[in-house]
């Protein structure tokens with residue numbers, strides 16, 4: 668049961684993973700997408716979580732797996748229709764997250780007007796770092812998030828560049844469905860997304876607050 672586990676192990680709770688898209692203008696631009704007038708969001712299943720020590724699996728149907736490094740916000744207290752001014756009271760802490768994306772599949776889904784679940788919701792599509800309690804991050808809009816592949820810097824972004832702020836996102840989502848304790852919100856990727864192959868090593872961090880390393884492996888059909 669969710670409540671019997673410490674919130675610092677939010678990935679074991681099996682709660683919602685809510686992802687925000689196109690929340691950084693330069694990433695929307697590199698994807699050739701328009702800036703959103705209102706937050707765009709989608710969900711991943713909780714079985715998408717993966718922790719250091721286990722690989723990120725490239726799905727058998729994917730030919731172009733992309734990394735997206737994102738700041739994750741961990742909800743500490745149920746939020747239903749909360750005003751923006753009180754939204755941060757519902758935050759327990761943060762985590763560094765990857766929104767692993769089957770980019771070729773996403774392109775196909777976009778062309779056909781289909782949801783992005785196949786592209787964004789596969790097993791191991793949500794690698795997460797250790798939990799960082801709220802007290803350790805006085806201002807989540809002043810963080811440098813970064814990602815390297817095989818030691819080479821690919822992504823570096825400042826959370827001050829988000830189009831929609833964290834309190835705005837929490838308030839907005841909470842007017843659509845209840846955010847529950849243990850839920851995770853991925854706040855969108857800065858620019859620099861790109862491909863990874865089997866055996867690549869991804870290292871990513873929030874400044875020098877927290878970092879994590881993952882290996883990429885190929886999923887075989889039927890496994």
Ligand SMILES: O=C(O)/C=C/C(=O)CC(=O)C(=O)O
Nearest residue numbers: 687688689690698700855856
């Ligand atoms: O605009 C696109 O084609 C793709 C956008 C995304 O994949 C959205 C995100 O997940 C993001 O911005 O982080």
Ligand SMILES: [Mg+2]
Nearest residue numbers: 735766855856
């Ligand atoms: Mg993303």
